[in-house]
Amino acid sequence: MDRRRSATIALILGAVAIAAGIAISYAIHWFPASASSQAKNTDRLYHVLVIASVPIFVLVTGVILYCIWQFRMRPGEEGKDGPPIHGNTRLEVFWTALPTALLLGLVGYSFVVLHENEKKPAREIQVGVTAQQFTWTYQYPSSVTGGAPLNSYQLYVPQGESVEFNLRSKDVIHAFWVPAFRIQEDVVPGITTHWRATPDRIGTYPVVCNLLCGVGHSLMRSEVHVVPESKFKEWLASQKGASGATASAPGASG
């Protein structure tokens, strides 16, 4: 009887803890500003993962706290042993099958998000990204500029249009990470790697090298400017005159 009452109390407290945990997970400011359509999907995936994780963590810590509360050794029990329970096959099958189903469900959902994030749209622009110790440069092909290709230290992208970044390295491995887009990929010498994002929020966001590339790694940062389509065209036009100067700089040092 007493055991039943304490179990009820524990279950109620556990349910409250789960509800509180999920509520707190929504209150915490986990992510920086979200500036791409991919970021929305990834953030949603993260929240699903947190919601699935809270009950598991509450279950584990809850059972431990319950056992400490109910079953800790009382004075006079120094010589006492517990009941010799060796196992329960049905319970063991249950806690093998349920997590398997949960995990496969989550990984399946993550594949849906992955497919959604990496889907090639009908229209997209290409931007080259070149990494070298310890700077980023960006290449706009003539299909984007409408004239001569442009090489720039600045990264501008139009809002609402899918951009495929083609990443090349001149020396060691770097990683091109835009936390606001929730995407990164290594920049590997010898091969070209890619990622795409559809920027959907106007603003300026950090670009970070996220793979150790030498002494200047910490400072290998840049920015991406997400601007309206018209501003993007203006910026491209304004770069035309300066193009020769900026283009020569990285080439000379590479």
Next chain:
Amino acid sequence: MAARIRQPGFYRAGVWMVGAVAFSFFLTWVVRTSTGHSTFRHFISGDAILTVALIAVPLAFLIGIGGFDYWFYWAAGRPTRPEDHSGHGAYTWKDYFRINTDHKVIGIQYTVNSFIFLLVGGLLAMLMRAQLAQPGSHFVDANTFNGLFSVHASILIFLFIIPVFAGLGNFVIPLMIGAPDMAFPRLNALSFWLLPVAGLMMLGSFFAPGGSFADGWTAYAPLSTNAPIGQTFFSVAVQFAGASSVMTALNFLVTIITMRAPGMSFFRMPLLVWANFATSLLVVIATPFIAASQFFVLLDRALGFNFFNAGHGGDVLMYQHVFWFYSHPAVYIMMLPGFGIISEVIAVKARKPIFGYRMMAFSLLAIVGLGFTVWAHHMFTSGMANWIRIPMAITTSIIAVPTGIKIFSWLATLYRGVLHLDTPMLFTLGFLTTFTLGGISGVMLAMIPFDIHVSSSYFIVAHIHYVLFGGSLMTIFAGVYYWFPKMTGRMFDERLGKWHFWTTFVFLNLTFGPMHILGLQGMPRRVSTYASQFADMNLFISIASFGLGLSVLIFLYNIVTSWRGGPRATANPYRAMTLEWHVSSPPPVFNFDRVPTVVGGPYEYGVPGAQHGIFTPTPTPMGASAGVHATSGET
């Protein structure tokens, strides 16, 4: 003096090492002159001499200290002494500083050596957190900082977590299975002495021209193949640490397979033995891969092989595949022995049989198998072919299932037990919570779109420290406290032990918890400075980490004072059933005066009249028993 130089020991080692330095100069001179570098100016190539010396000097040390004496005698056709047990036992502190073939002495050598490197590795972390307390700080320069985290990780992985488990296993496993020693005592002794060599080499790299190796413990090519000479210290040190791992793992496997006491079937083995059996399988299969990855780097660096030089047909991604094919299983090498410790502590301290013993054993083997199928989840953003991510994400999710089985079985073991909440048990329960957090963030990282955001960020730093500190180190503390009475014959101070637990548990979460958010917010790892938006949280983490560092001092004080003057321990202070508790504390030199016979499972708590091992009631007379041992030792 001449006699000292002939005897195995530090004097002879010193002579051999001087000879090895001379050999390094000589070999470099011969090779360089024969390939056209004939002038004196070209002869002086510090890097070449140093590279040769890094391999030759440690080998000379091992020969000098006597690690190979028996085999050299045998190979030279000189008389060997197979029954010579003079290397056994420790009678003075000096016996810990020579080649010693007693598994209990080696276990303590391993454990103490590992904890010294824990202090060193922890100190390096404190220096890092001092630098990171503020953005743009100039406590150390960027190159030194890169060296600090590289050596921190390498020391704590290769010189602390992996060997400390081998050390505890070395002490406990032969006792648990009723064996007089390990199967290969001389190999055991050699495997220990490789470790200080590897550790000093890693630390010594700080004095190398150009600074220590500074490319992370992952040493990704081509950064590592073009780094200053300090990188060679890492490439070679890993070979010595890896060789030590493989030797010990082979020794564990043979010992466990062939030297169990009569009646101890595989399913009567304690789960610590099972855990080390599984770990040893991982070690012998996986470790050659990291050895290979570092040999590739060494050959690229020293001899221009261009394995990873994209400009000459090299393949940069290949390094990562070979590296992670070891280094992911290594995560389980650093966790499975801890699972074993938890099983031992939890059964004894909850006074109940382990719930689902067979599934506990099988889940270890499942982790061994699955552990080899997940390595490329470290490479979701590496630029490898996209499709590889899909199967790796599935296996990475599934490997959480056997780990979950273990967690749930431990919880069920607690249920309705009689919980003795002393220090080893507190670390065990603390482990269950922090390791669950590490497991949860691990499952999150299996989700590719999420990993694409946080890979290589501070979220990873948080995850790995919840697994290796909240997981491995908590189990190590649990195990060291649990077997401390058996290893030293003294009891530790319970009150200080509880203080140690609570400070560790609180500061561990305060240090590593906020790192999750830093990573999600966009802070990369392995940076010596960061954007100002991360300043407040980093300062908080730095302060918490100093608290975590201080908590280790409580442990140190407790262990040192208890070892010197703690109350004497009885043979079996915990009323445990496994065999190591049925010999004196500390155990006799040859472990068992009477060979035990195993008649039941190791955790039959609460079963009326149950016994795990019985000792023959009438010991044979001393004179006769020695003769019997010599002939029937293998039975």
